[in-house]
Amino acid sequence: xxxxxxxxxxxxxxxxxxxxxxxxxxxxxxxxxxxxxxxxxxxxxxxxxxxxxxxxxxxxxxxxxxxxxxxxxxxxxxxxxxxxxxxxxxxxxxxxxxxxxxxxxxxxxxxxxxxxxxxxxxxxxxxxxxxxxxxxxxxxxxxxxxxxxxxxxxxxxxxxxxxxxxxxxxxxxxxxxxxxxxxxxxxxxxxxxxxxxxxxxxxxxxxxxxxxxxxxxxxxxxxxxxxxxxxxxxxxxxxxxxxxxxxxxxxxxxxxxxxxxxxxxxxxxxxxxxxxxxxxxxxx
Ligand code: AMP
Numbered sequence: 001x002x003x004x005x006x007x008x009x010x011x012x013x014x015x016x017x018x019x020x021x022x023x024x025x026x027x028x029x030x031x032x033x034x035x036x037x038x039x040x041x042x043x044x045x046x047x048x049x050x051x052x053x054x055x056x057x058x059x060x061x062x063x064x065x066x067x068x069x070x071x072x073x074x075x076x077x078x079x080x081x082x083x084x085x086x087x088x089x090x091x092x093x094x095x096x097x098x099x100x101x102x103x104x105x106x107x108x109x110x111x112x113x114x115x116x117x118x119x120x121x122x123x124x125x126x127x128x129x130x131x132x133x134x135x136x137x138x139x140x141x142x143x144x145x146x147x148x149x150x151x152x153x154x155x156x157x158x159x160x161x162x163x164x165x166x167x168x169x170x171x172x173x174x175x176x177x178x179x180x181x182x183x184x185x186x187x188x189x190x191x192x193x194x195x196x197x198x199x200x201x202x203x204x205x206x207x208x209x210x211x212x213x214x215x216x217x218x219x220x221x222x223x224x225x226x227x228x229x230x231x232x233x234x235x236x237x238x239x240x241x242x243x244x245x246x247x248x249x250x251x252x253x254x255x256x257x258x259x260x261x262x263x264x265x266x267x268x269x270x271x272x273x274x275x276x277x278x279x280x281x282x283x284x
Contacts, residue, residue, distance in 0.1 A: 002081050003055070003089045009140050012054070012093050016142050024051035028143035028170075030134060033057040034074035034188035035083045038178040042147040043087045045175050050145055055084060056093040056137055058100060063129030069273070074191050093141065100136060109135045109166070111158050114251050118154050118264050119275065122241045130155055131162045138168050146170050151177040151185055153262060153277045154251065177277075179205070185276050196236075197270045203235040205276050208263050211243070212280055221245055221255050232267055241266040241273075245280060257283045 006012050019026055027046035031039050039055075046053045057080060064070035081092055108128050114120075115127040138146065146163075148156045153174075160172045178186050183205040184198075193201060207228040214224040229240045243265045245254045254261050261280040266273060 001088075002085045003091050005077075005081060005092045005094050007094055007096065007099070009095065009099055012091075012141055015091065016052075016054075019052045020142070025145065026050060026052045026054065026141065026143045027145045027147060028137060028141050029053065029055045029147045030137050031055060031057055032059045032073065032188065033080050034076050034191065035080045036178075036186045036188065038149055038151060038186040040083065040087060041178050042149060042175050043084065043089055045173065046145065046147045047088055049173070052090045053088070054091055054093050054141055054143065055089050056095075056141070058095055058133065058137070060100070060129055060133040061097065062101070062132060063126050065123045065125050072192060074188055093137075095140075100133065108132050109162055111161050111165070114154065114157055114161060117246070117251055117253070118242060118244065119266065120154065122266060127155070127158050131158055134159050135162060135166060135168065138163065138170050143170055146172050147175055148172060149177060150174050150277070151187070152275070153264070157251065183209075185274070187274065189272050189274065192270075192272045194270060197272070200236045201269055201274060203232060204237070204265055204267055204274055205278075207231050208243070208265055208276060208278050211263055212278060215245075215257050215280060215283065218283070237267045237269050238271070239268045241268070243267075248279070257281065 016026055027050035029042045029046050059073050061070055109131040110128050111131050120127050148159060156174045163170050163172055180186060182202040184202045211224040211228050225243050229243055232240050245261050245263055247254055248260045248262050257280045260282045262277050263280050264277045266275045
């Protein structure tokens with residue numbers, strides 16, 4: 001069944017209060033829409049663990065540092081609701097801008113430290129926008145569980161930190177990254193790639209795999225990093241924003257996989273910003 005769309009805070013509060021009064025657990029899956037299998041995998045995980053599932057769709061202006069990116073972001077609300085039909089999602093919460101940021105809105109949730117690197121340093125203000133809107137969605141829905149993708153690993157850690165620090169009683173669950181058959185991370189932004197760029201895009205993941213293979217063979221990271229960046233530029237990427245090895249827990253920079261790590265990359269192809277991250281096992 002195509003889930004109902006709810007657009008106001010008061011409506012969502014009333015519905016969730018009824019569910020909770022009946023002793024049901026409530027999950028939230030926050031998204032910006034243009035749903036694909038990556039989002040739907042979160043809905044499936046939520047469905048398996050909770051009695052009720054809310055998918056939120058809100059293209060949050062506060063997390064776009066680039067107005068053009070915000071303008072071009074795909075908007076496909078009707079198709080999104082239809083895609084949710086087979087997943088037994090209870091409702092879709094689509095607040096409008098005025099619901100989320102009424103006149104006079106003046107507060108920002110700022111998570112320090114882990115937001116200083118990677119996407120945080122390349123997209124000024126991005127994570128302030130994310131943590132502010134996610135805190136609002138957590139509080140508005142009063143959900144017990146929230147499902148986020150490891151595709152946005154830094155975001156997952158920021159949200160976990162924010163919920164813990166602000167004592168929001170919600171469990172944040174991370175779910176694995178879903179990829180296309182050629183290895184490209186599924187992303188709403190892939191819709192913006194031309195046919196040619198779409199063919200080039202999987203090189204990002206491939207180059208990262210090559211770095212991880214090299215690390216397992218004991219090769220120095222800096223050399224592998226340089227080679228991967230140069231290969232990506234030759235393949236047609238305009239700018240590699242970062243390709244870094246960091247600790248999984250606190251995102252501190254590593255130059256060898258001395259502890260459990262992750263390789264993070266962001267690069268632009270035809271102006272479209274693609275990101276990926278992969279687990280790097282610790283090497284004794
Ligand atoms: P977005 O709509 O891009 O803001 O993403 C909403 C949620 O879906 C976030 O928790 C993302 O990490 C997650 N997500 C997006 N793409 C994928 C993917 N390919 N695999 C797993 N989760 C994803």
